[in-house]
Amino acid sequence: MEDLLEQAVHGLTLGSLYAMVATGLALMFGVVRLINFAHGEFYMLGGYAFWFAFREAGLPYPAAAAVAAAAMAVFGLAYERTVIRAILDRTWHVQLIATLATSIVMTNLAIIVFGTQPKEVPTTLSATILQLGGIRLAWHRILVLVAAVVIFGALQWFVARTKTGKAMRAMSQNREACAVVGVDVERVARATFALSAALAGGAAALVSPLFSIFPDVGALLTLKAFAAVIVGGFGYVKGAIAAAFIIGIAESLAAGYVSYAYKDAIGFIVMIAVLLWRPQGLFGRRIGI
Amino acid sequence: MRRIAWTLGALGLVAVPWIVAGVAPGQRRYILHILVLTALWGALALSYDLVVGHVGSLSLAHPAFFGIGAYAAALLATEARWPFAAGLAAAVGLAGLAALAVGVPLFRLTEHSFAMGSLGFAMVTSIVATNWVDFTHGPLCITGIPKPALGPLRIVTLPQFWWLALAAVVLVALLYHGLTTFRLGRAFHAVRDNEGLAAAAGVNALKYRMLAFVIGAALAGGIGALWVGYINVLCPSELAVSVTVNLLVIVFLGGVGSLRGVVAGAVLFTALPEILRVAPTWRLVIYGSLLLVIVVKRPEGLETALRALGRRGARAA
């Protein structure tokens, strides 16, 4: 029983990670109709930024996490200005291949710069174990869950209350109308990119103490985030979040009870199963944030 | 005039081992090896272009079918002692069947989801190949795969492999040509360019997409069998996503939907880095950057660029 609970919490941790990354992906698709295959690399670079701030520069944990998120926000803006501008009104084939190409470039540059050895970034919280009855959990996992709740709450507030957030929601439902009404479509697009990238960077700062940072980490992550976006229904952010948690928990349980080696396949099997049963995703063709 | 050029070209290709021996005797083995790889990659890229270039399905699952064929041939040869021809047939058949099985659910999906679903399938096969160690030997790789033998004919030397690879790529090219011209080619292109209108014309888009997908996959499986017969070792890395990137580079830089373009792309992007001796990571950085630039600036690839050059040349003459 304790085993199951432990795995469930592990699943929630994974789910939080996948949900944060998937949200960025879903936002970009929902607001700007863009498929960004390099999204996992935002996470990877955020991880290295966090590692640098925390281990090399010696910043305290919260500051290092903030640096990682901020650095990725800036990177997201730069990425939007260079790569995305060029492919925004092209077909989705071009977008997918272009962002896939960018992903390959970033991954291999990371190998060249940082080497293939994974970087470990333990914090006090990740090393300290909480014992509740028979369950053993790193305190850091609690932090991840709490942070996830806070972040998603903040996101919800942002979309409902701020001008930019409301514009994002409007754009996700009807882009043409927004342009007509006078919404600065380009500014909202830039903000979406900065936000998505920051989410990925923040996720990296949150989760890296538990896992490690290596150049290839983005590839599988992008795919699992995509699986979540597809399962949740393309264009529906809340659906993506729910699906991400489902995949995270399924993966964790599979790793514990079925086979650790095949755990990565679970996300895709869930995705394929859902697509077979409901091609439009679990939550149907709902659009919006 | 053209017929003479074609015959000379064909003879030249067949005579490659002697040409290489005469021109660069010290490098003979290395150059022939590169040429064999180029021919196999060319055939694989053509089989991929059928799906991506002619019927317009952006499948990212191609390495999975290559891998299924490769593993089938490798295991049948090493564990069950099947002769090469039978293993090759099994590879083609199994890859084709896998495509059929996977295609039925995949083609129910809309474009983005189709691409993602196909990538998911590729990932699953890659994970299975890596982890099902009892069956596939996982990262330990299957070794000692015998060289091909067709009856009394044993293919052992490099020149013999060159002729086998050459025959393979010529066969695939002929099939490619036959499938993409006349009525069938028109149907494929109609589905690719305007699926809605194709339906109004009575063309069952699903049928044609499946046809291209399954044939492409079966060919990839066959090339996988040839590959393991040549390299004699099979590791799960042969199914990695980087194979898809290589194929995308070859097809998009060479020219989607064009036989000459794809072959040119294969020549350029297999031979070039080998000759330049670029490290794999830098090679991927360069490929990725090139792919990015080309797909943004000139998605029709080299083919259009070459044709434009050709036109300018003809006008000047």
Next chain:
Amino acid sequence: MALFEVHGLVKRFFGVTAVDGVDLALERGELVSLIGPNGSGKTTLFNCVTGYLPVDGGRVVYRGEDVTGAPPHRVARLGVGRTFQIVSVFPRLTALENLLVFLQQHQEESFPGRLFRTGRVRRFEREALDRAAALLDLVGLASHAATRAGHLSYGQRKLLAFAAALMPDPELILLDEPAAAVNPTMINQMKDRIRALHRAGKTVLLVEHNMDVVMDISERIVVLDHGQKIAEGPPDAIRRDPRVIEAYFGT
């Protein structure tokens, strides 16, 4: 038995009912126009009956066979041809090839026949080429047979789409706004072509906004408003129908 019947067709989008229980019947050889203000559901109806949109209620019957929800390629093969509101061609194929694609359905003979190009296959291909050439001639595009459709002007593409829809010799032809964006000097030619189809015994249903065209060539007019049929009858009756006038001009 009518050639084409629609019984109580319903189509909803996100809470908006675009087609609200429409009944329609076409006898063989009729020339009927479907009119109505913007957003009245005309093109949606077209898309529903030709299988491009799933229906939420009602039935579509063609030659006595229930084709509700049948996929577009099947509807086409049963003998229904259509054009699209936004002109649709195969841009990378030549004009001639565009037409040849539309004969695909008649060329699905046995695989060995195709492989070895038997006499029958050769004859089919010869006939297909002849027919395509004749149709191109009919719409005045014979000189552009080898031009890629993407390089043709909008008007030429519209003519090409019209010819293509006729290629498989359909019994029922649905034309979606054939007069839209057509040069006024060419509209008479277009009317003549539709009348020629009618004389040849084809059944034609057209969606159209151009009232001159509608009143001039239709045998019968069906009027939609907000997804419902509000009037039906010969042009003279419709011209004077107060409900129709109100639908178009308000109170």
